[in-house]
Amino acid sequence: MLTKGLRDEENERINTILKQLISLTYIPENWNLDELDNQLKHLALTFESLSSFSSDELIQHLEKFHFDWTNAEQFADFLVLLSARAEESKIGLKEKAVAVYEYIQKESKTFSFDIFNKITAAKA
DSSP states (O other): OOOHHHHHHHHHHHHHHHHHHHHHTTOSTTOOHHHHHHHHGGGTOOHHHHHHOOHHHHHHHHHHTTOOHHHHHHHHHHHHHHHTSTTGGGGTHHHHHHHHHHHHHHHSOOOOHHHHHHHHHHHO
């Protein structure tokens, strides 16, 4: 169990990485898988491992790295953005994002209309 100070520090580190990952998905002209892998490695992931993980394995991985609900939601948002790219959508990123959203809804024991709407949009 992490102490509050370490938990806050870890949360901030994850938040920074997620912001960098999300910014990479907005640059279709300069798409660079190496840059994506460089950012994912901070979360002990690669694009290949992200592709090969099942939804349950991905959720376990996020738990292992102490993702809070907000960071898990941002990661699912990243998966949805990444799935918009033609090649990547074949590996089920939207389905993994939906699984993460549903995990947040269930485990946080708090219903969020925002997450509910994200689930609906991702499934559409």
